[in-house]
Amino acid sequence: MASGVETILKEDAFLVSETNAKGTIIFANQQFCNIAEYNLEELINQAHNIVRHNDMPKAAFKDLWDTVKEGRTWQGFVKNRTASNGYYWVFATVYPYKNIDGEQCYMSIRRKPSREDVQKYSELYKTMH
Numbered sequence: 381m382a383s384g385v386e387t388i389l390k391e392d393a394f395l396v397s398e399t400n401a402k403g404t405i406i407f408a409n410q411q412f413c414n415i416a417e418y419n420l421e422e423l424i425n426q427a428h429n430i431v432r433h434n435d436m437p438k439a440a441f442k443d444l445w446d447t448v449k450e451g452r453t454w455q456g457f458v459k460n461r462t463a464s465n466g467y468y469w470v471f472a473t474v475y476p477y478k479n480i481d482g483e484q485c486y487m488s489i490r491r492k493p494s495r496e497d498v499q500k501y502s503e504l505y506k507t508m509h
Protein backbone atom coordinates (compact mmCIF):
# COMPACT_ATOMS: atom_id res chain seq x y z
CA MET A 381 0.00 0.00 0.00
CA ALA A 382 1.56 3.25 -1.18
CA SER A 383 0.11 5.24 1.70
CA GLY A 384 0.90 8.95 1.63
CA VAL A 385 2.75 8.81 -1.68
CA GLU A 386 2.23 11.75 -4.00
CA THR A 387 1.45 11.23 -7.67
CA ILE A 388 2.69 14.23 -9.63
CA LEU A 389 0.73 14.90 -12.80
CA LYS A 390 2.39 15.14 -16.19
CA GLU A 391 2.70 18.62 -17.71
CA ASP A 392 -0.10 17.94 -20.20
CA ALA A 393 -2.37 16.06 -17.78
CA PHE A 394 -6.09 16.60 -18.38
CA LEU A 395 -8.30 14.79 -15.89
CA VAL A 396 -12.04 14.99 -16.51
CA SER A 397 -15.06 13.87 -14.54
CA GLU A 398 -18.74 14.68 -14.70
CA THR A 399 -21.50 14.40 -12.12
CA ASN A 400 -25.27 14.66 -12.00
CA ALA A 401 -26.95 17.36 -9.91
CA LYS A 402 -26.33 15.38 -6.70
CA GLY A 403 -22.60 14.92 -7.26
CA THR A 404 -22.81 11.30 -8.38
CA ILE A 405 -20.11 10.47 -10.93
CA ILE A 406 -21.56 9.87 -14.41
CA PHE A 407 -18.32 10.03 -16.43
CA ALA A 408 -14.56 10.01 -15.91
CA ASN A 409 -11.88 9.97 -18.57
CA GLN A 410 -9.08 7.43 -18.66
CA GLN A 411 -6.54 9.84 -17.18
CA PHE A 412 -8.77 10.51 -14.17
CA CYS A 413 -9.19 6.76 -13.61
CA ASN A 414 -5.47 6.11 -13.99
CA ILE A 415 -4.38 8.79 -11.53
CA ALA A 416 -7.15 7.97 -9.03
CA GLU A 417 -6.28 4.27 -9.39
CA TYR A 418 -9.83 3.12 -10.09
CA ASN A 419 -11.50 1.41 -13.02
CA LEU A 420 -14.28 3.44 -14.62
CA GLU A 421 -16.82 0.87 -13.38
CA GLU A 422 -15.69 1.50 -9.80
CA LEU A 423 -16.30 5.24 -10.15
CA ILE A 424 -19.56 5.44 -12.09
CA ASN A 425 -22.56 5.90 -9.77
CA GLN A 426 -20.34 6.67 -6.77
CA ALA A 427 -20.50 9.99 -4.91
CA HIS A 428 -17.59 12.17 -6.04
CA ASN A 429 -16.32 12.31 -2.47
CA ILE A 430 -14.91 8.82 -3.16
CA VAL A 431 -11.66 10.65 -4.01
CA ARG A 432 -11.88 13.23 -1.20
CA HIS A 433 -8.71 13.61 0.83
CA ASN A 434 -9.01 14.33 4.55
CA ASP A 435 -6.67 17.31 4.25
CA MET A 436 -9.24 19.16 2.14
CA PRO A 437 -11.24 21.72 4.16
CA LYS A 438 -15.03 21.46 3.97
CA ALA A 439 -15.21 25.15 3.09
CA ALA A 440 -13.52 24.55 -0.26
CA PHE A 441 -16.24 22.15 -1.39
CA LYS A 442 -19.00 24.35 0.03
CA ASP A 443 -17.61 27.17 -2.12
CA LEU A 444 -17.44 24.83 -5.13
CA TRP A 445 -21.05 23.71 -4.78
CA ASP A 446 -22.41 27.19 -3.95
CA THR A 447 -20.67 28.55 -7.05
CA VAL A 448 -21.75 25.93 -9.59
CA LYS A 449 -25.32 25.83 -8.25
CA GLU A 450 -25.50 29.56 -9.02
CA GLY A 451 -24.56 28.69 -12.61
CA ARG A 452 -21.01 29.99 -12.32
CA THR A 453 -17.60 28.38 -12.89
CA TRP A 454 -15.48 27.44 -9.87
CA GLN A 455 -11.70 27.20 -9.97
CA GLY A 456 -9.53 25.94 -7.18
CA PHE A 457 -6.74 23.74 -5.95
CA VAL A 458 -7.73 20.27 -4.80
CA LYS A 459 -5.82 17.48 -3.09
CA ASN A 460 -7.41 14.15 -3.97
CA ARG A 461 -6.89 10.71 -2.49
CA THR A 462 -5.86 7.75 -4.63
CA ALA A 463 -7.25 4.24 -4.14
CA SER A 464 -3.95 3.19 -2.51
CA ASN A 465 -4.17 6.09 0.00
CA GLY A 466 -1.71 8.26 -1.85
CA TYR A 467 -2.64 11.72 -3.11
CA TYR A 468 -2.35 14.11 -6.03
CA TRP A 469 -2.90 17.82 -6.45
CA VAL A 470 -4.87 19.39 -9.28
CA PHE A 471 -6.01 22.81 -10.40
CA ALA A 472 -9.69 22.20 -11.07
CA THR A 473 -12.21 24.11 -13.15
CA VAL A 474 -15.79 23.05 -12.48
CA TYR A 475 -18.61 24.04 -14.82
CA PRO A 476 -22.37 23.59 -14.72
CA TYR A 477 -24.01 22.34 -17.93
CA LYS A 478 -27.28 20.77 -19.04
CA ASN A 479 -27.24 17.35 -20.69
CA ILE A 480 -29.25 16.47 -23.80
CA ASP A 481 -32.31 15.81 -21.61
CA GLY A 482 -32.02 19.24 -20.02
CA GLU A 483 -30.84 17.84 -16.70
CA GLN A 484 -28.38 19.80 -14.60
CA CYS A 485 -24.89 18.24 -14.59
CA TYR A 486 -21.41 19.39 -13.65
CA MET A 487 -18.01 18.85 -15.23
CA SER A 488 -14.58 19.18 -13.69
CA ILE A 489 -11.41 19.48 -15.75
CA ARG A 490 -8.11 19.28 -13.92
CA ARG A 491 -4.65 20.44 -14.87
CA LYS A 492 -1.27 20.17 -13.19
CA PRO A 493 -0.75 22.92 -10.59
CA SER A 494 2.61 24.62 -10.10
CA ARG A 495 4.72 23.43 -7.14
CA GLU A 496 4.44 26.93 -5.67
CA ASP A 497 0.67 26.69 -5.65
CA VAL A 498 0.74 23.18 -4.18
CA GLN A 499 2.96 24.49 -1.38
CA LYS A 500 0.78 27.55 -0.84
CA TYR A 501 -2.54 25.69 -0.74
CA SER A 502 -1.31 22.82 1.39
CA GLU A 503 -0.30 25.41 4.01
CA LEU A 504 -3.49 27.43 3.61
CA TYR A 505 -5.79 24.40 3.88
CA LYS A 506 -4.13 23.39 7.17
CA THR A 507 -5.38 26.65 8.66
CA MET A 508 -8.95 26.12 7.44
CA HIS A 509 -9.99 23.08 9.49
Ligand SMILES: Cc1cc2nc3c(=O)[nH]c(=O)nc-3n(C[C@H](O)[C@H](O)[C@H](O)COP(=O)(O)O)c2cc1C
Binds near residue numbers: 403474
Ligand atom coordinates in the same frame (compact mmCIF):
# COMPACT_ATOMS: atom_id res chain seq x y z
C1 LIG B 1 -18.01 18.06 -11.20
C2 LIG B 1 -17.55 17.86 -9.79
C3 LIG B 1 -16.29 17.35 -9.55
C4 LIG B 1 -15.82 17.15 -8.25
N1 LIG B 1 -14.57 16.67 -8.09
C5 LIG B 1 -14.12 16.42 -6.84
C6 LIG B 1 -12.83 15.88 -6.65
O1 LIG B 1 -12.06 15.64 -7.58
N2 LIG B 1 -12.45 15.64 -5.36
C7 LIG B 1 -13.25 15.88 -4.30
O2 LIG B 1 -12.84 15.60 -3.17
N3 LIG B 1 -14.48 16.42 -4.46
C8 LIG B 1 -14.92 16.70 -5.71
N4 LIG B 1 -16.16 17.25 -5.87
C9 LIG B 1 -16.92 17.63 -4.67
C10 LIG B 1 -17.67 16.47 -4.06
O3 LIG B 1 -18.95 16.40 -4.67
C11 LIG B 1 -17.86 16.65 -2.52
O4 LIG B 1 -18.56 17.84 -2.25
C12 LIG B 1 -16.52 16.68 -1.76
O5 LIG B 1 -15.75 15.54 -2.07
C13 LIG B 1 -16.69 16.77 -0.24
O6 LIG B 1 -17.38 15.66 0.23
P1 LIG B 1 -18.64 15.85 1.15
O7 LIG B 1 -19.58 16.74 0.38
O8 LIG B 1 -19.15 14.47 1.39
O9 LIG B 1 -18.14 16.52 2.41
C14 LIG B 1 -16.64 17.47 -7.15
C15 LIG B 1 -17.92 17.99 -7.39
C16 LIG B 1 -18.37 18.21 -8.69
C17 LIG B 1 -19.71 18.82 -8.92
